Every structure is written in C-alpha cells, then in structure tokens.
Amino acid sequence: xxxxxxxxxxxxxxxxxxxxAVHPTGLPRTFGGQVAGQxxxxxxGTVDESYRVxxxxxxxxxxxxxxxxxxxxxxxxxxxxxxxxxxxxAVQDGKTIFTMSASFHIEDEGIEHQDQMPTVPAPEDLPDxxxxxxxxxxxxxxxxxxxxxxxxxxxxxxxxxxxxxxxRVWMRYRDTLxxxxxLHICTLAxxxxxxxxxxxxxxxxxxxxxxxxxxxxxxxxxPFRADEWLLYDQTSPSAGFGRALTQGRIFDRxxxxxxxxxxEGLTRIEREPADRENKTGxxx
Numbered sequence: 001x002x003x004x005x006x007x008x009x010x011x012x013x014x015x016x017x018x019x020x021a022v023h024p025t026g027l028p029r030t031f032g033g034q035v036a037g038q039x040x041x042x043x044x045g046t047v048d049e050s051y052r053v054x055x056x057x058x059x060x061x062x063x064x065x066x067x068x069x070x071x072x073x074x075x076x077x078x079x080x081x082x083x084x085x086x087x088x089x090a091v092q093d094g095k096t097i098f099t100m101s102a103s104f105h106i107e108d109e110g111i112e113h114q115d116q117m118p119t120v121p122a123p124e125d126l127p128d129x130x131x132x133x134x135x136x137x138x139x140x141x142x143x144x145x146x147x148x149x150x151x152x153x154x155x156x157x158x159x160x161x162x163x164x165x166x167x168r169v170w171m172r173y174r175d176t177l178x179x180x181x182x183l184h185i186c187t188l189a190x191x192x193x194x195x196x197x198x199x200x201x202x203x204x205x206x207x208x209x210x211x212x213x214x215x216x217x218x219x220x221x222x223p224f225r226a227d228e229w230l231l232y233d234q235t236s237p238s239a240g241f242g243r244a245l246t247q248g249r250i251f252d253r254x255x256x257x258x259x260x261x262x263x264e265g266l267t268r269i270e271r272e273p274a275d276r277e278n279k280t281g282x283x284x
Contacts, residue, residue: 030064033193200244242268
C-alpha cells in the first residue's frame, strides 16, 4: 500500500503550480480525501511557516480519474499581517475537478471553550474494521488499509433522540508519522472524508444509493497527531432531494476537540440499469 506521505508528496512544476503523482488504487474515481489533502499541501507550499492553516472550503466539481496526474494551481488571494488566503484549483485534462479556498492564521490569544467528547468504548475494545468481513471486502476499506478504523457500535454509544442519524468512529494512521504538524493537518484533511457520508446511510442501510462528496468544509482547532487515536463523532442532520448534509467533530484521546467538518454529499436513489440506459448526460 502507498503511504500517506507518498500520497501527499507533490512535485513543484513552477511557482504556485504543483502535480500529484498517480498511485495504484482499486477505486473507479480518485478518493475525495486525496484531492482535498493534496490541494491543502499545495496551498501550504505557498505560505510562510509562521502561519497555520485554520480552515478550508472545497467543492468537488467532477470525478477525478485515478489513472492520470492531478495538477494544482494556487492563487495567492491575500497576504495580511494576521491572515492569508489561498485558492487552489485541481485540474485534470484541462478541467477543474476540485476547487478549494484555505485560510491561514498567525495564532493569537482569545477566549477558550469546547464541547465535551462523547463517552464511548476505548478503541482497544473494538475490532479493527479490516477484521470484519463485510467491511474488509468493500473497496474503500481496501483503499484505507494504512488506517486503523474502529466503528463504535450504536448500542455502545449514547445518542440523543433528537438526532436523525449518528455514528462514531475511532481512527488513526497505523505507522508513525514525522513530527511535522503541517503533515498531520494535511493527513487529517484526507481522513476527514473517510466514513463521513456513510453517516447519512445509518437509517437507510438497505436503500441502494449513488454516493459522492459534493462540498467539504473543515476547521482545524487544536494541535493533534494523525497517528494517534482520534474520535470522529459524526451526525447527519438532514437528507433530501438526493443530497445529505453531514457534520463531524474530531477529538483526540485526551478529549480535546481538534477539528470540525461539514460536508454535503450526493445520496440519490440508485437507478435501475434500464433507467440509466434511457438517460444521458446524467453526471453528478
């Protein structure tokens, strides 16, 4: 399996122009977390080290082709004393497949508070997803072999009756990563697309749907390591009209809330083969 450091490594083609390499995959389209992570790496490469990324907002415009490289074009939108902003377009075959804005901040002092981490079983008390046959055979879990993913059973997590859909997942990168905070941030951008849209399917497990990430927003709140256990507390407050809204809070093992994520995804009812053949130009 290709490691996350290799996946996130970009080639510099010219000032503010980068290229991501092609990596072996069993997926029919490029994993969204890979494109988001590489886009963030390209933006980080144009910012002074005194700034730390604190948020990103991206749109998945076209499915990525995993068999060809992706080129990342970075626009330096703003360089201020406290904040700077970058816009990244990920391009394949002359077409933009993903666009993202990322904001960077020189850390200040301010008020502090956070939600409490939910009470859930420890990751050591849960099975590795790759030991669960029905999960291990799925293409995405084959793609994520470098990640230790442990899903908290619904019966072992206290859920609010006001929530429409919820799931909680422990995750960590299996190998030790270098002590480079920006690498961990870009790795978390990759991780943040994992399992999140699946939250919307919790009440509809038997309904076949066509799924794809549409847009993705993320805020980095506190320091963390992606090779240590992180609890991804996920909810889906609404689904309808072929789209589902999902959101997540990410906590470290000590209970610190280190990131927040909001994503909307395509969740339209999967068409029958005959129906698909009668329709043309119906891409997401």
